[in-house]
Amino acid sequence: xxxxxxxxxxxxxxxxxxxxxxxxxxxxxxxxxxxxxxxxxxxxxxxxxxxxxxxxxxxxxxxxxxxxxxxxxxxxxxxxxxxxxxxxxxxxxxxxxxxxxxxxxxxxxxxxxxxxxxxxxxxxxxxxxxxxxxxxxxxxxxxxxxxxxxxxxxxxxxxxxxxxxxxxxxxxxxxxxxxxxxxxxxxxxxxxxxxxxxxxxxxxxxxxxxxxxxxxxxxxxxxxxxxxxxxxxxxxxxxxxxxxxxxxxxxxxxxxxxxxxxxxxxxxxxxxxxxxxxxxxxxxxxxxxxxxxxxxxxxxxxxxxxxxxxxxxxxxxxxxxxxxxxxxxxxxxxxxxxxxxxxxxxxxxxxxxxxxxxxxxxxxxxxxxxxxxxxxxxxxxxxxxxxxxxxxxxxxxxxxxxxxxxxxxxxxxxxxxxxxxxxxxxxxxxxxxxxxxxxxxxxxxxxxxxxxxxxxxxxxxxxxxxxxxxxxxxxxxxxxxxxxxxxxxxxxxxxxxxxxxxxxxx
Amino acid sequence: xxxxxxxxxxxxxxxxxxxxxxxxxxxxxxxxxxxxxxxxxxxxxxxxxxxxxxxxxxxxxxxxxxxxxxxxxxxxxxxxxxxxxxxxxxxxxxxxxxxxxxxxxxxxxxxxxxxxxxxxxxxxxxxxxxxxxxxxxxxxxxxxxxxxxxxxxxxxxxxxxxxxxxxxxxxxxxxxxxxxxxxxxxxxxxxxxxxxxxxxxxxxxxxxxxxxxxxxxxxxxxxxxxxxxxxxxxxxxxxxxxxxxxxxxxxxxxxxxxxxxxxxxxxxxxxxxxxxxxxxxxxxxxxxxxxxxxxxxxxxxxxxxxxxxxxxxxxxxxxxxxxxxxxxxxxxxxxxxxxxxxxxxxxxxxxxxxxxxxxxxxxxxxxxxxxxxxxxxxxxxxxxxxxxxxxxxxxxxxxxxxxxxxxxxxxxxxxxxxxxxxxxxxxxxxxxxxxxxxxxxxxxxxxxx
Numbered sequence: 032x033x034x035x036x037x038x039x040x041x042x043x044x045x046x047x048x049x050x051x052x053x054x055x056x057x058x059x060x061x062x063x064x065x066x067x068x069x070x071x072x073x074x075x076x077x078x079x080x081x082x083x084x085x086x087x088x089x090x091x092x093x094x095x096x097x098x099x100x101x102x103x104x105x106x107x108x109x110x111x112x113x114x115x116x117x118x119x120x121x122x123x124x125x126x127x128x129x130x131x132x133x134x135x136x137x138x139x140x141x142x143x144x145x146x147x148x149x150x151x152x153x154x155x156x157x158x159x160x161x162x163x164x165x166x167x168x169x170x171x172x173x174x175x176x177x178x179x180x181x182x183x184x185x186x187x188x189x190x191x192x193x194x195x196x197x198x199x200x201x202x203x204x205x206x207x208x209x210x211x212x213x214x215x216x217x218x219x220x221x222x223x224x225x226x227x228x229x230x231x232x233x234x235x236x237x238x239x240x241x242x243x244x245x246x247x248x249x250x251x252x253x254x255x256x257x258x259x260x261x262x263x264x265x266x267x268x269x270x271x272x273x274x275x276x277x278x279x280x281x282x283x284x285x286x287x288x289x290x291x292x293x294x295x296x297x298x299x300x301x302x303x304x305x306x307x308x309x310x311x312x313x314x315x316x317x318x319x320x321x322x323x324x325x326x327x328x329x330x331x332x333x334x335x336x337x338x339x340x341x342x343x344x345x346x347x348x349x350x351x352x353x354x355x356x357x358x359x360x361x362x363x364x365x366x367x368x369x370x371x372x373x374x375x376x377x378x379x380x381x382x383x384x385x386x387x388x389x390x391x392x393x394x395x396x397x398x399x400x401x402x403x404x405x406x407x408x409x410x411x412x413x414x415x416x417x418x419x420x421x422x423x424x425x426x427x428x429x430x431x432x433x434x435x436x437x438x439x440x441x442x443x444x445x446x447x448x449x450x451x452x453x454x455x456x457x458x459x460x461x462x463x464x465x466x467x468x469x470x471x472x473x474x475x476x477x478x479x480x481x482x483x484x485x486x487x488x489x490x491x492x493x494x495x496x497x498x499x500x501x502x503x504x505x506x507x508x509x510x511x512x513x514x515x516x517x518x519x520x521x522x523x524x525x526x527x528x529x530x531x532x533x534x535x536x537x
Numbered sequence: 538x539x540x541x542x543x544x545x546x547x548x549x550x551x552x553x554x555x556x557x558x559x560x561x562x563x564x565x566x567x568x569x570x571x572x573x574x575x576x577x578x579x580x581x582x583x584x585x586x587x588x589x590x591x592x593x594x595x596x597x598x599x600x601x602x603x604x605x606x607x608x609x610x611x612x613x614x615x616x617x618x619x620x621x622x623x624x625x626x627x628x629x630x631x632x633x634x635x636x637x638x639x640x641x642x643x644x645x646x647x648x649x650x651x652x653x654x655x656x657x658x659x660x661x662x663x664x665x666x667x668x669x670x671x672x673x674x675x676x677x678x679x680x681x682x683x684x685x686x687x688x689x690x691x692x693x694x695x696x697x698x699x700x701x702x703x704x705x706x707x708x709x710x711x712x713x714x715x716x717x718x719x720x721x722x723x724x725x726x727x728x729x730x731x732x733x734x735x736x737x738x739x740x741x742x743x744x745x746x747x748x749x750x751x752x753x754x755x756x757x758x759x760x761x762x763x764x765x766x767x768x769x770x771x772x773x774x775x776x777x778x779x780x781x782x783x784x785x786x787x788x789x790x791x792x793x794x795x796x797x798x799x800x801x802x803x804x805x806x807x808x809x810x811x812x813x814x815x816x817x818x819x820x821x822x823x824x825x826x827x828x829x830x831x832x833x834x835x836x837x838x839x840x841x842x843x844x845x846x847x848x849x850x851x852x853x854x855x856x857x858x859x860x861x862x863x864x865x866x867x868x869x870x871x872x873x874x875x876x877x878x879x880x881x882x883x884x885x886x887x888x889x890x891x892x893x894x895x896x897x898x899x900x901x902x903x904x905x906x907x908x909x910x911x912x913x914x915x916x917x918x919x920x921x922x923x924x925x926x927x928x929x930x931x932x933x934x935x936x937x938x939x940x941x942x943x944x945x946x947x948x949x950x951x952x953x954x955x956x957x958x959x960x961x962x963x964x965x966x967x968x969x970x971x972x973x974x975x976x977x978x979x980x981x982x983x984x985x986x
Contacts, residue, residue, distance in 0.1 A: 356643065517950055
């Protein structure tokens with residue numbers, strides 16, 4: 032029964048958290064956005080005392096149910112492990128805790144946090160790992176499925192579904208997501224909760240607490256016949272059946288052992304009642320496990336984008352010169368300008384605040400409907416969001432990233448705030464502007480500036496009839512990128528946004 | 538999805554399934570006689586040219602909208618198999634006038650038309666093409682264009698040759714530059730004497746002064762091509778001239794008229810629902826488009842009515858309408874005039890999807906944007922304000938449909954206002970102005986979610 036409740040609750044959380052990363056309409060977020068905010072590490076980053084205290088109390092009462100129910104990465108491993116158990120039912124065995132690995136991982140994690148190495152933090156943190164797996168691996172499948180529906184909807188002249196662009200935001204992050212998934216899948220397939228009990232810093236911290244939990248699975252030695260089935264079913268490898276002992280720091284309270292014990296010897300009960308059960312003495316653990324099986328997550332493999340050589344095949348045209356009707360001019364792909372400072376979304380307060388609080392979960396990147404946000408490729412803050420305007424710009428009606436951020440890296444803002452926060456300012460590149468390159472009038476930047484910070488003035492001050500060039504009032508410019516996105520100059524925009532280290536209100 | 542795309546996807550299937558149903562239906566049951574019946578092959582109405590006696594089918598094939606497919610290089614190419622099939626079908630069913638130009642379909646029309654027609658005896662059809670020297674009108678380039686038409690169309694004579702779209706730009710000055718100052722008109726008159734051009738004429742859009750001037754400039758014109766339909770008859774848009782005037786002037790002089798834009802690029806078939814109902818109520822078994830074609834073919838001085846038929850279903854429908862042509866009665870003319878006035882209430886943009894404006898140097902899909910806008914106007918999906926009753930539905934239809942019809946980087950917000958397109962528009966649409974208007978509208982829809 033308890034196991035069934037756990038499975039039900041875990042499915043509920045897992046499906047909905049996954050949908051947070053997949054749903055691009057905002058419906059799920061409106062109802063279940065809180066599921067991301069009750070994740071332990073994001074809540075800690077957000078200094079969300081309520082949630083952290085709540086989770087601590089939860090663990091002190093019930094043990095590590097957090098790991099079994101709320102943490103999507105834990106549930107993902109359970110799912111993989113469940114598939115593996117279809118092949119071999121009783122495939123686990125007790126192994127002593129790898130304490131030094133756990134503590135080392137925790138220390139590395141804390142040091143990385145303090146030193147501000149966001150990329151390392153994001154690499155280890157369970158919620159971040161799940162986020163990048165969901166947004167990089169699951170979301171494209173979901174979106175393609177949606178696009179298929181949209182395809183049929185279009186053919187039926189229905190507007191129920193609309194298609195969305197499916198694209199790789201960052202090859203590096205995608206690579207890390209694949210690597211994370213593969214490593215986790217292998218670990219979970221072979222040994223269940225290895226990651227949770229050796230690397231996961233949240234698991235280690237909650238493990239400290241769960242030792243003192245009020246309710247725990249306890250073995251009644253009177254009933255136990257020492258068959259060892261519980262240990263062979265324990266995905267946390269924490270039941271030492273010979274000694275009738277359970278390592279509560281690793282037990283994720285999945286209740287599998289309860290249902291599995293044919294003698295009914297294990298019950299989820301108050302610890303002092305089961306005083307016959309002795310907890311594993313820490314000194315008795317000897318490092319006999321095969322260390323080679325434990326793999327630390329290694330650094331990233333950066334896949335360099337191979338530049339496509341455009342072999343300009345000069346086709347021999349007919350010698351008649353004419354303007355042919357129809358067809359499309361090709362669109363040169365946008366290239367990212369070399370910004371001195373990166374652009375981070377309004378609500379982030381400053382580049383530093385984002386770097387400190389962001390855990391790189393990709394939630395903001397997933398929900399950015401204008402395709403502005405993408406994971407940074409900077410090694411220090413790998414996978415943290417950054418803005419680019421090649422596919423859209425930060426539109427005034429959208430504050431989604433600030434709504435979904437669970438860590439307080441992007442603080443909630445209103446639409447009114449959005450257009451009053453200066454995240455950067457536009458810079459005009461004289462030599463690229465089509466007024467100078469094509470001798471054409473334009474003014475598309477001026478027409479689309481939401482804050483009216485661009486004016487068009489005659490290029491030649493002496494000749495009011497000369498073509499007009501844009502001039503920017505950097506005091507009122509908010510850095511939304513409309514001008515950069517809509518500039519006709521390609522591959523580089525003739526007007527681009529420079530990021531501000533500290534955001535300001537105007 | 539517009540009507541065209543829909544037909545492209547489902548047209549074939551629908552035709553096949555209706556054919557199958559027809560085959561299965563017992564012959565003696567009511568309804569078994571299927572509303573449409575066979576497409577007649579021998580009932581086409583022909584008009585005789587007053588001077589040379591050419592017997593021209595009232596349905597002329599406009600070769601400006603040949604079906605396209607994507608080539609292996611990702612670029613558009615004409616679906617030659619489909620063109621062959623369409624041309625064969627048209628000739629089988631009595632169509633004998635084919636009108637093309639060197640600039641049509643990204644410059645590929647003449648070649649494709651030539652390939653399809655070369656499979657038929659040269660005396661079984663009349664070939665019309667144009668001197669489309671819009672960009673470079675030096676004598677050398679114009680001559681080269683003229684000669685290339687012969688090569689691409691695989692012929693040694695042209696039945697009808699036109700000075701293409703006069704009346705645009707700055708009017709008479711441009712006309713003189715394109716045809717008089719470079720001696721091309723003199724040259725073409727000589728070519729007519731030599732028999733390489735059988736009929737010399739011109740097509741007209743725009744400045745009425747040019748129309749009047751060229752008509753009476755002392756050259757014998759064998760035919761003139763004008764835009765005529767029941768909307769333009771009295772309610773020409775933009776710079777266009779009312780067709781009743783243009784046609785009247787030609788009739789006075791006994792010059793046969795070739796009709797273009799009888800359907801306004803589909804705008805007279807893709808009409809608001811209540812107008813569909815109105816037209817269908819009168820003749821439930823005839824298509825909405827048939828009204829436009831009957832109107833355009835009715836005046837006696839019309840030699841042929843051009844239609845750019847991309848799909849077999851359009852071709853079949855038009856053949857039915859003209860096999861034979863039942864001229865519109867006076868009552869029907871009044872009825873169509875009332876219909877025109879009803880249509881005028883819809884603020885559509887008079888784009889006929891001719892694609893002369895394309896390619897836009899800044900990569901916009903101008904006709905795609907305008908067509909989507911018009912579609913939404915007709916379907917009532919262009920809300921005036923966020924307080925409108927069906928605002929949410931209309932907004933979604935407009936925005937979702939917009940992304941479906943036009944890729945994001947080709948949408949109206951990328952218009953630079955450079956105005957390079959404007960001189961090419963035969964309908965005189967101020968394209969950048971419309972782009973910016975639509976962009977503003979889209980912006981409002983997006984912001985007011």
